[in-house]
Amino acid sequence: MQRDLIGYGGKPPKIVWPGNGQLAVNFVINLEEGSESNILEGDEQSESYLTDLPGVIPLKGERHLSSESMFEYGSRAGIWRLLDLLHTLPITFFATGLALEKNSKIAEFLKNSPHEMAGHGWRWISYRSVPKEVEREHIKKTIQTIQHLTNKKVKGWYTGRASVNTRELIVEHGLEYDSDSYADDLPYWVDVLGKPHLIIPYNLDCNDARFAMTPGFNQGEDFFHYLKATFDQLYLEGNRVMTVGLHPRFSGRPGRANALARFIAYIKTFDRVWVCTREEIAKHFKKVLT
Numbered sequence: 001m002q003r004d005l006i007g008y009g010g011k012p013p014k015i016v017w018p019g020n021g022q023l024a025v026n027f028v029i030n031l032e033e034g035s036e037s038n039i040l041e042g043d044e045q046s047e048s049y050l051t052d053l054p055g056v057i058p059l060k061g062e063r064h065l066s067s068e069s070m071f072e073y074g075s076r077a078g079i080w081r082l083l084d085l086l087h088t089l090p091i092t093f094f095a096t097g098l099a100l101e102k103n104s105k106i107a108e109f110l111k112n113s114p115h116e117m118a119g120h121g122w123r124w125i126s127y128r129s130v131p132k133e134v135e136r137e138h139i140k141k142t143i144q145t146i147q148h149l150t151n152k153k154v155k156g157w158y159t160g161r162a163s164v165n166t167r168e169l170i171v172e173h174g175l176e177y178d179s180d181s182y183a184d185d186l187p188y189w190v191d192v193l194g195k196p197h198l199i200i201p202y203n204l205d206c207n208d209a210r211f212a213m214t215p216g217f218n219q220g221e222d223f224f225h226y227l228k229a230t231f232d233q234l235y236l237e238g239n240r241v242m243t244v245g246l247h248p249r250f251s252g253r254p255g256r257a258n259a260l261a262r263f264i265a266y267i268k269t270f271d272r273v274w275v276c277t278r279e280e281i282a283k284h285f286k287k288v289l290t
Contacts, residue, residue, distance in 0.1 A: 013289055017274040017276075021272050022235055023273055024241045024274045027244050028094055029082060029248065030245065030246065031099045032099050034103065037125060046067055047068075050212045074252055078248030082246060085264065091116070095117055096142070097138075098122055107150060118157055119154050119156070121142060122139075122142045127162055129163075143175075156279060158180055167180065168192060171193055177197070178197070179200050182202060185234065185240045187201070203243050206245065208246055208250040231266070
């Protein structure tokens with residue numbers, strides 16, 4: 001994975017999105033609850049990453065019941081609030097295989113929905129030190145589980161805490177794009193195994209995970225104003241992609257969900273906004289810039 005510090009060199013391609021779109025907006029819901037670190041899954045310690053608990057530290061050889069319940073809120077309540085808010089809008093789901101396997105209700109909902117399913121690892125863990133063969137098997141298992149439980153073909157991937165092997169492994173499995181990059185506001189091509197591979201960058205700024213980060217969002221109002229400012233700038237520039245990253249355990253909370261509802265209402269007042277899945281972005285980008 002060679003670094004590219006130049007990209008489009010200040011001259012990004014002029015992409016007109018479907019419907020004469022000025023800006024493509026993609027909402028991502030991360031399904032992770034139940035796949036985080038837990039001694040019940042054979043891990044050495046409890047989860048401490050991206051929870052609402054201030055100053056939480058992992059407990060070695062113990063369960064952290066408060067941390068577990070934070071994740072459980074997402075799968076029990078938060079996910080359904082987000083789905084009610086997004087309603088008819090298309091969504092990309094970054095799904096860990098184990099989380100989907102543990103939640104039959106959401107799996108059944110997704111089976112009958114128009115939403116996109118993308119892989120997010122078998123577990124919500126760091127794959128940086130996971131052996132290559134184990135990661136390969138996890139990717140295969142995740143793809144098979146998503147397809148079995150939702151009847152949807154997996155075309156995209158985002159691990160988040162990826163290894164140096166991740167990109168080659170997903171190309172081996174025939175996936176069309178990955179989002180393990182934060183490097184641009186537009187998709188771009190890279191060479192993987194001698195073939196062009198599409199990257200659709202993700203982000204951590206228009207992402208409700210910042211409610212659990214420092215610096216981050218303290219209240220829903222912060223989230224709304226940041227999303228609005230980003231949308232306004234990208235709409236002015238045009239020909240860009242805006243991704244809104246959501247987690248049921250964060251923006252599924254009432255005070256934060258209210259901010260998301262306000263943002264959705266705001267962008268609906270604009271013409272030429274294409275709300276879409278990442279799979280749709282990949283398809284259009286390949287059509288106009290292959």
